[in-house]
Amino acid sequence: MFSNTYTLSKRALGILLLVVGVGGFAAILMIDILDVGREGGIGPSQRIALAAMAALALLGLTLIPLGDTPA
Amino acid sequence: MKSSSSLLSRFQTAALIAATIVLGFLLYVYLAYAVNLMQFPFDYDQGEGFELVDTILFSQGRQPYLDANVYPFYASNYPPLYHVVAAPFVWFFGAQYWYGRLLGFLSSLVAATAIAWAVQRNTGHRWIALLSGLAFLASNTVYHIGPLFRQHMFMVMFETLAIVVLAGVNEVASQPRRRRLLLLGILLLLAAGYTKQLAAFTAVGAFAFLLIRQPRRAFFWGIGFAIAAGGIFLALNLITNGEWWNHVIRANINQYNLDQTIGLYRLWWSLHGALIIPAALLVLYELYFDRLSIYSIWFVFAVGVGAASGQWGAGDSYFSTAVAAMCILSGIFAGRTLRGGWRFPTNYLTRLTRPLSGLRHATAAGVATLVPLLYLAYGVATFHMPTEGFLFDDLARIFNIRPNTNFAFYDSAGRIAGGYADIGHLTTQADIDAGWQITHIVREAQGSAMTEDAGFSIRAGRDVVGNPTQLLNLASAGLFASRELIGMIERQEFGVIVFRGQLYPVDVLQAIAAHYAPETTIGMNGFTYIIMRPR
Numbered sequence: 001m002f003s004n005t006y007t008l009s010k011r012a013l014g015i016l017l018l019v020v021g022v023g024g025f026a027a028i029l030m031i032d033i034l035d036v037g038r039e040g041g042i043g044p045s046q047r048i049a050l051a052a053m054a055a056l057a058l059l060g061l062t063l064i065p066l067g068d069t070p071a
Numbered sequence: 072m073k074s075s076s077s078l079l080s081r082f083q084t085a086a087l088i089a090a091t092i093v094l095g096f097l098l099y100v101y102l103a104y105a106v107n108l109m110q111f112p113f114d115y116d117q118g119e120g121f122e123l124v125d126t127i128l129f130s131q132g133r134q135p136y137l138d139a140n141v142y143p144f145y146a147s148n149y150p151p152l153y154h155v156v157a158a159p160f161v162w163f164f165g166a167q168y169w170y171g172r173l174l175g176f177l178s179s180l181v182a183a184t185a186i187a188w189a190v191q192r193n194t195g196h197r198w199i200a201l202l203s204g205l206a207f208l209a210s211n212t213v214y215h216i217g218p219l220f221r222q223h224m225f226m227v228m229f230e231t232l233a234i235v236v237l238a239g240v241n242e243v244a245s246q247p248r249r250r251r252l253l254l255l256g257i258l259l260l261l262a263a264g265y266t267k268q269l270a271a272f273t274a275v276g277a278f279a280f281l282l283i284r285q286p287r288r289a290f291f292w293g294i295g296f297a298i299a300a301g302g303i304f305l306a307l308n309l310i311t312n313g314e315w316w317n318h319v320i321r322a323n324i325n326q327y328n329l330d331q332t333i334g335l336y337r338l339w340w341s342l343h344g345a346l347i348i349p350a351a352l353l354v355l356y357e358l359y360f361d362r363l364s365i366y367s368i369w370f371v372f373a374v375g376v377g378a379a380s381g382q383w384g385a386g387d388s389y390f391s392t393a394v395a396a397m398c399i400l401s402g403i404f405a406g407r408t409l410r411g412g413w414r415f416p417t418n419y420l421t422r423l424t425r426p427l428s429g430l431r432h433a434t435a436a437g438v439a440t441l442v443p444l445l446y447l448a449y450g451v452a453t454f455h456m457p458t459e460g461f462l463f464d465d466l467a468r469i470f471n472i473r474p475n476t477n478f479a480f481y482d483s484a485g486r487i488a489g490g491y492a493d494i495g496h497l498t499t500q501a502d503i504d505a506g507w508q509i510t511h512i513v514r515e516a517q518g519s520a521m522t523e524d525a526g527f528s529i530r531a532g533r534d535v536v537g538n539p540t541q542l543l544n545l546a547s548a549g550l551f552a553s554r555e556l557i558g559m560i561e562r563q564e565f566g567v568i569v570f571r572g573q574l575y576p577v578d579v580l581q582a583i584a585a586h587y588a589p590e591t592t593i594g595m596n597g598f599t600y601i602i603m604r605p606r
Binding site for chain 1: 283285290362418419
């Protein structure tokens with residue numbers, strides 16, 4: 001990865017986006033689980049952020065089949 | 072076949088000519104607005120005067136990151152570069168608004184030129200390159216803030232230059248030249264960040280691009296960038312005894328209004344949709360069929376910045392970086408379409424769409440027909456013009472364009488979204504006269520004077536007391552101890568207080584209401600200024 005010729009492939013980028021999307025989705029949900037005193041449940045900003053993370057994960061999934069093509 | 076091709080070419084040319092006329096006219100409107108504002112000697116947009124105060128302080132070898140709890144209760148929440156660059160003008164011309172507005176205006180022209188150059192370099196299509204630059208200047212958002220004494224457009228200029236410089240850096244074979252370009256790009260990113268904090272997202276986008284292309288390069292240059300940016304940050308914090316951190320970071324975390332964000336995204340889409348579509352299509356194309364360019368990554372990050380536009384004090388200006396990125400991407404899309412430069416290497420998506428391959432030529436012809444019309448549609452969607460004044464009143468009458476604002480000004484945005492700047496109209500001699508009338512009141516007042524627009528105090532030769540928006544920012548963050556200011560108000564040490572938007576913290580406003588009473592109101596530039604006198 002630290003060679004002068006390494007470049008991210010579409011697959012690697014896809015995996016990265018998938019991990020960020022899934023991780024981000026879980027982290028946003030954790031706000032309510034960890035901060036149990038919060039009122040109002042999942043708010044509108046949180047819902048939008050969850051949708052964005054889900055979209056990012058889906059985008060990542062669609063890139064994985066493109067294999068070793070440079071990203 | 073030949074005649075249909077010729078017909079298509081003529082249609083494209085006609086559409087491009089029409090788009091050039093509309094966008095060229097909007098450039099003329101922009102010039103008229105800029106020249107008008109440069110002659111206006113008071114605050115036009117709230118906050119301009121405080122940027123002038125920052126500039127004056129730097130010109131005197133002082134800094135504006137001060138303890139706002141003590142007289143004159145003044146502090147700035149913006150990084151210093153724009154004001155430092157403007158400071159020499161103070162030595163030669165005194166405290167004036169025109170040079171700050173000129174800097175902003177010239178910045179927008181430089182950004183537009185960089186956009187056009189990027190499109191020209193990518194497509195070789197000069198006409199589309201010209202339209203891309205004009206499209207940037209025609210944007211309602213760019214029009215609004217370009218010729219103001221505000222640092223935002225200065226930041227957008229540095230961001231655009233940095234991205235254009237870094238765009239082809241990985242393909243440069245000569246190592247010394249590549250390093251020089253990387254260094255230049257990173258210095259421009261630093262300049263953008265120390266003009267306004269929002270540029271941090273462009274820096275993240277630029278490094279994401281470098282990371283995708285070559286992680287090693289991104290890592291080592293990223294460390295250098297972090298050391299430089301962090302070193303300047305720490306130095307400023309030390310010099311200002313920690314006030315830099317309080318004012319530029321802590322006080323800038325404000326209340327968030329999701330409805331304002333959604334409204335501004337909708338407005339951005341309704342005004343710029345004709346060019347957002349090709350820009351987004353190019354991002355998708357690069358994602359699945361080509362390498363991701365820095366422009367695509369920048370666009371994604373810049374559109375994301377819009378999510379912060381719902382903060383108190385934010386507004387449509389938060390979309391100006393996205394407009395710059397959009398203009399480059401849509402220009403590349405248009406140029407490539409007109410040059411027939413699309414290639415679709417085989418992958419699972421081309422295999423999925425194989426049954427539709429018979430439609431490929433028809434689709435290509437359809438898109439080629441549509442592309443020049445997009446610029447025309449964009450020109451119509453972003454259309455704005457004064458409805459009075461030389462040439463404008465005749466045009467308004469001929470085309471039946473009526474003002475849809477409180478001024479002699481038509482703005483296609485309609486000003487329906489919260490956070491959309493209520494500016495863009497030309498100032499009049501009556502506005503200038505009203506400004507001098509308020510200045511006279513401030514000059515003649517007994518004791519001190521406190522004005523929500525700094526310009527009146529500057530013109531009257533008084534101390535500029537209090538920066539209301541920053542005091543409110545600080546109060547919201549629990550960083551403002553209002554006791555001393557309220558004490559001065561209670562003792563009626565101010566002979567006059569001039570309100571514009573009543574933006575001071577609540578307890579300060581309550582103290583003013585208890586000890587001062589409105590004497591008169593003066594209208595300037597569409598705003599009602601309330602002259603408050605001791606009760």
